[in-house]
Amino acid sequence: MSSWVRATALWLCTMAMISWAATLPEGLAELGRPATGGEIAAWDIDVRPDFVGLPPGSGDVWAGEEIWLAQCASCHGDFGDSNEIFAPLVLGNITDEDIATGRVASLTDPAVTRTTLMKVPTLSTLWDYIYRAMPWNAPKSLSPDEVYALVAYLLNLGYVVDDDFVLSDTNMAETQARMPNRNGMSLDHGLWSVSGVPDVTGSSCTADCDVAVTVTSSLPAYAMNAHGNLAEQVRDWGPSPGLWTATETGKETAAEPEQLAAANAAVEAAVAPEAALNVGGCSGCHQMAGQLVGPGFDAIRTKYAGKEHAAYLRDKIVNGGAGVWGSMPMPPMPTVGEDALQQIVAWLTSGEE
Amino acid sequence: MASDAEQGQLQAAPESFLSKDLVENISRDGINPGRRSLLQGAFTAAAASMVAPSLMADDDPDIVNLPTWTRSLGKPVVANPYGQPSPYEANIVRRQSPGLTRTDQSSVSFTPLQNLFGMITPSGLHFERHHQGWVDIDPRRHKLMINGLVDTPLVFTMEELLRMPSVSRIHFLECGANTGLEWGNVAVPTVQYSHGMLSASEFTGVPVSLLLERAGFDRKRANVLLAEGADGSSMTRTINLENALDDALVAYGQNGEMLRPENGYPLRLVVPGVQGVSWVKWLRRLEVGDTPWATKDEVAHYVDLMPDGTHRQYTSIQEAKSVITAPSGGQKLLKQGYYDITGLAWSGRGTAEKVEVSVDGGRNWRPARLEGPILPKALTRFHCDWVWQGEEALLQSRVTDSTGYIQPSRAQLVAVRGTRSIYHNNAIQTWRVGADGEVHNVQLG
Numbered sequence: 001m002s003s004w005v006r007a008t009a010l011w012l013c014t015m016a017m018i019s020w021a022a023t024l025p026e027g028l029a030e031l032g033r034p035a036t037g038g039e040i041a042a043w044d045i046d047v048r049p050d051f052v053g054l055p056p057g058s059g060d061v062w063a064g065e066e067i068w069l070a071q072c073a074s075c076h077g078d079f080g081d082s083n084e085i086f087a088p089l090v091l092g093n094i095t096d097e098d099i100a101t102g103r104v105a106s107l108t109d110p111a112v113t114r115t116t117l118m119k120v121p122t123l124s125t126l127w128d129y130i131y132r133a134m135p136w137n138a139p140k141s142l143s144p145d146e147v148y149a150l151v152a153y154l155l156n157l158g159y160v161v162d163d164d165f166v167l168s169d170t171n172m173a174e175t176q177a178r179m180p181n182r183n184g185m186s187l188d189h190g191l192w193s194v195s196g197v198p199d200v201t202g203s204s205c206t207a208d209c210d211v212a213v214t215v216t217s218s219l220p221a222y223a224m225n226a227h228g229n230l231a232e233q234v235r236d237w238g239p240s241p242g243l244w245t246a247t248e249t250g251k252e253t254a255a256e257p258e259q260l261a262a263a264n265a266a267v268e269a270a271v272a273p274e275a276a277l278n279v280g281g282c283s284g285c286h287q288m289a290g291q292l293v294g295p296g297f298d299a300i301r302t303k304y305a306g307k308e309h310a311a312y313l314r315d316k317i318v319n320g321g322a323g324v325w326g327s328m329p330m331p332p333m334p335t336v337g338e339d340a341l342q343q344i345v346a347w348l349t350s351g352e353e
Numbered sequence: 354m355a356s357d358a359e360q361g362q363l364q365a366a367p368e369s370f371l372s373k374d375l376v377e378n379i380s381r382d383g384i385n386p387g388r389r390s391l392l393q394g395a396f397t398a399a400a401a402s403m404v405a406p407s408l409m410a411d412d413d414p415d416i417v418n419l420p421t422w423t424r425s426l427g428k429p430v431v432a433n434p435y436g437q438p439s440p441y442e443a444n445i446v447r448r449q450s451p452g453l454t455r456t457d458q459s460s461v462s463f464t465p466l467q468n469l470f471g472m473i474t475p476s477g478l479h480f481e482r483h484h485q486g487w488v489d490i491d492p493r494r495h496k497l498m499i500n501g502l503v504d505t506p507l508v509f510t511m512e513e514l515l516r517m518p519s520v521s522r523i524h525f526l527e528c529g530a531n532t533g534l535e536w537g538n539v540a541v542p543t544v545q546y547s548h549g550m551l552s553a554s555e556f557t558g559v560p561v562s563l564l565l566e567r568a569g570f571d572r573k574r575a576n577v578l579l580a581e582g583a584d585g586s587s588m589t590r591t592i593n594l595e596n597a598l599d600d601a602l603v604a605y606g607q608n609g610e611m612l613r614p615e616n617g618y619p620l621r622l623v624v625p626g627v628q629g630v631s632w633v634k635w636l637r638r639l640e641v642g643d644t645p646w647a648t649k650d651e652v653a654h655y656v657d658l659m660p661d662g663t664h665r666q667y668t669s670i671q672e673a674k675s676v677i678t679a680p681s682g683g684q685k686l687l688k689q690g691y692y693d694i695t696g697l698a699w700s701g702r703g704t705a706e707k708v709e710v711s712v713d714g715g716r717n718w719r720p721a722r723l724e725g726p727i728l729p730k731a732l733t734r735f736h737c738d739w740v741w742q743g744e745e746a747l748l749q750s751r752v753t754d755s756t757g758y759i760q761p762s763r764a765q766l767v768a769v770r771g772t773r774s775i776y777h778n779n780a781i782q783t784w785r786v787g788a789d790g791e792v793h794n795v796q797l798g
Contacts, residue, residue: 023566024563024566024567025518028517028518028563028567029567031509031513031516031517031567032499032507032508032509032513032567032568033507033508034505034506034507034508035498035499035500035506035507035508039498039508040498040500040506043498043581043637043638044498044500044638044640045587046579046581046589046640046646046648048642048644048646048647049644049645049646049647050644084455085455085456086455086456086459103662104662105662107658107662107663107664108660108661108662110773114658116653119652119653119656119664120652120653121647121652122647122652124647125647125648125649125652125653128589128646128648128649129648129649132586132587132589133484133485133585133586133587133649136458136485139485139585139586139587140585140587181664184662184663184664185652185656185663185664185665185666186659186663186664186665186666187665187666187667188665189657189665189668190670191665191667191668191669191670191672191777192593192667192668192669192670193593193595193670194595194596194599194626194670194701194702195702196670198672198758199769199770200761200765200766200768200769200770201758201759201761201765202751202753202758202759202760202761202762202765202781203759203761203762203765204753204759205718206709206717206718206719207717207718208716208717209715209716209717209718211714211715211716211762211764211797212764212797212798213713213714213715213716213747213797214797214798215785215795215796215797216796216797216798217538217539217795217796217798218539218785218793218794218795218796219539219540219541219542219793219794223542224542226451226452226542227448227450227451227541227542227543227546228448228451230542230543230683230684232444233444233448233465233467233543233545233683234444234467234468234543234683234684235442235444235445235467235468236444237441238468239679239680239686239687239692240679240680240684240685240686240687240692240792241684241685241687242444242543242683242684242685243683243684243685243791245542245683275432275433278428278429278431278432281425281426281427281428281429283429331426333425334421334425335421335422335425335426335428
């Protein structure tokens with residue numbers, strides 16, 4: 001048992017408050033069924049720091065490199081040092097001293113980028129995570145041997161093991177004992193238990209308190225639009241609308257969505273735009289087939305098939321009309337929005353001529 | 354020019370645009386071509402009469418000129434089978450912080466706290482944090498397994514879980530990294546980005562204690578639970594058994610409906626008071642154990658770096674915190690006069706007992722009004738009257754929770770934890786109101 005596991009166990013024992021007991025309502029014991037061995041094996045793939053759950057197998061650094069370049073390097077870089085998509089895993093900044101003490105000294109230096117290998121105290125974690133969640137777009141597709149090889153390659157990149165190293169279930173524990181930050185974790189805090197003791201205390205002063213009120217940090221003007229135009233992110237009719245932080249007026253981009261909507265309308269023209277018909281209020285008087293209050297859409301589509309009728313129909317919808325289909329006049333429909341109008345007209349004129 | 358008597362008067366309602374004579378004629382003889390043209394003329398006249406009313410100087414045209422919605426047929430039922438917000442609320446959506454992450458699958462979207470009311474977050478605005486994308490799970494095929502230190506490892510179907518005795522409870526859910534961008538300096542403009550990894554819902558589900566009892570867990574050896582998701586990441590986190598037995602739920606309901614897929618449909622763990630990463634989504638398994646698992650998200654992430662280079666591990670509880678949501682950063686006060694300073698307060702250890710508000714950067718404080726119900730490990734809405742007379746102001750809020758813990762200032766927090774912790778920043782937030790009414794995110798020193 002490693003020192004870390006012993007410390008954690010001791011820490012837990014002092015915190016455990018298992019005095020709870022419940023009675024099971026009658027009949028509840030019939031809900032749920034025993035899990036089969038195969039089911040547990042399929043899902044219970046976790047590996048603990050004491051290596052409970054670790055499948056047997058092995059893999060070497062060279063095999064790891066090959067798999068890495070094929071399946072991992074596109075996100076993490078050939079040497080696990082890429083900062084393009086995820087934070088770097090290793091940067092070659094682990095020292096012999098770190099490995100000897102189990103404390104990565106550079107963690108106190110704000111200028112040093114924190115990598116995964118600088119933080120992770122437990123080798124089991126790397127194994128468990130790669131096996132359960134990697135590669136990014138095909139999780140759980142790696143075999144145990146491939147995972148051993150990948151972990152060996154990562155450790156090699158971090159100078160924890162040599163080039164000819166073979167990692168296996170039999171040497172995981174001794175390899176974990178070389179993890180550079182194995183002694184770098186602290187459980188000395190009050191944030192594990194709801195009854196934990198806080199490490200920081202606020203002030204209860206309510207009048208003439210002795211506090212500094214000089215502004216020491218604020219967003220520079222040039223960064224105010226780094227999150228976009230704030231005026232478009234706050235309720236614009238409320239008591240405190242958002243600040244206009246865009247550099248452009250905002251109107252120049254209007255053409256693109258309109259074109260997009262027109263293109264979409266064309267594609268969808270053959271399908272009845274039911275939402276638009278409902279929202280526009282059309283279906284209050286028109287049905288798909290046959291006269292209701294007004295003519296059926298089937299008759300309208302037959303009569304006005306062809307784009308040349310679009311302007312006429314648009315006018316009839318917007319301004320209303322009477323006398324074409326019978327005695328009942330069609331009122332103007334001013335609430336039909338532009339998008340809905342385009343969809344409806346495109347659909348009505350898309351029938352077979 | 355209309356006479357004084359006519360000015361300001363409402364025009365005839367659209368229903369009355371047909372003359373009495375015409376109506377009688379139509380009902381007696383039906384519509385003939387002549388009457389049809391009369392009818393058309395009546396429509397035209399009705400429309401014309403409403404676009405040009407007479408306005409006096411003090412008249413509000415939105416009152417005097419009846420708006421379109423007052424003189425047209427409304428929309429039918431189920432035009433939106435699942436209701437949507439008004440199009441006028443399109444600004445109020447979840448947003449990403451540009452540059453925070455390089456992939457949208459391992460990323461965050463923030464809740465627009467600046468414009469929400471009360472103590473519940475609409476489900477569609479609940480913040481998102483995914484580690485490997487979100488998934489649509491077929492509830493008929495989803496199972497929950499309970500194994501580890503139990504008499505009988507069990508499998509439950511969703512149907513069985515929905516048959517079990519359920520409870521509904523309102524709780525906040527805050528990411529441990531909420532406000533994490535602000536440790537070193539001001540980095541974001543609005544409360545959406547500074548505090549928006551915070552939401553609250555009414556969750557419905559089965560107490561974890563009941564499920565563990567059903568499986569017959571080993572009371573002597575059990576210390577912790579492992580929660581595991583069914584998504585590609587199969588996210589795992591170690592849960593304190595103390596929390597699990599106290600008030601944790603295996604939840605399927607959120608605000609009266611099923612969980613949204615982005616929030617774990619059909620099943621997630623709810624661990625009240627504990628940071629969001631422990632509320633494992635798409636929950637497929639709970640394993641009872643005696644020692645923590647040291648999973649990826651408890652050794653490489655969600656560890657708090659201290660000034661001495663150690664990382665605090667298994668930091669879980671969200672300590673008491675509050676923030677003014679309006680007026681807040683990125684907004685502008687348009688006029689002087691009355692404002693309702695409002696915000697949220699919460700504690701992972703109990704209830705928000707007291708909230709105080711300062712408008713002078715923390716020199717003087719006065720009590721805020723707390724809205725009920727005040728529930729443990731839930732959001733509490735507070736209000737404070739304020740008359741702004743155009744002066745510069747530094748707005749702050751400070752919560753005291755039911756354990757007596759007082760939310761620290763940024764200086765007090767940083768003095769102990771430094772500025773590189775990333776996680777668990779519960780410092781007092783300051784918004785600076787300028788003489789021009791602009792509100793900006795600032796830090797004081």
